[in-house]
Amino acid sequence: MTAETSQTLDRGLRVLKLLAETDHGLTVTELSHRLGVNRTVVYRLLTTLEQHALVRRDLGGRVRVGLGVLRLGRQVHPLVREAALPALRSLAEDIGATAHLTLVDGTDALAVAVVEPSWTDYHVAYRAGFRHALDRGAAGKAILAARGAVLTEPRCTLTHGELETGASGAAAALVGVSGLEGSVGVVMLADSVPERVGARVVDAAREVADALR
DSSP: OOOOOOOOOHHHHHHHHHHOOOOOOSSHHHHHHTTSOOHHHHHHHHHHHHHHSSEOOOOOOOEOOOOOHHHHHTHHHHHHHHHHHHHHHHHHHHHTTTEEEEETTTEEEEEEEEEOOSSSSSSOOOOOEEEEEESSHHHHHHHHHHTTTTOOSSSSEEEEESSSSTEEEEEEESSOOOOOEEEEEEEEEESSOOOHHHHHHHHHHHHHHHOOO
């Protein structure tokens, strides 16, 4: 650490990163061991972070990421959207279907960027801000399929009629983007997704992931 950096801020950020990497939270003792500092230092860090709602302690005493992180995270959406738009535009124009980038927001899948093709006579209307349960639709199911899996390449998930009657979807999760759960996909008015679409969606998911790293 250089003279220009803050040791306290560095430790606080390390606490947030450690908590973000676990679904079950960590105890003060566990944080103390992982940070290499005594429990008194950890208590001071947590008290400050709690005041800003960035961490919370459950009834069992385990520390978890707080809702304040979500408020900060929402400001990231415009940056993510901007990075993803070139790949989404290419995907929409190539396939002739509505392309979207979807991120996890709590227990929902939230569309943060949508691009509709310019040359088709008709296509599925989809808007940024549309949300649905993670276990419905290709976008959410692709994200769930990637959870807990050791993936080096995205895989395509296909669905039909789950979010809109007569519409089919294809999506692939973002792989290798630390701290972000999301997917890239298309939705089209068809009984099934043509075979070439799956491979093209995987390519687009890989492009977006590369842009976000």
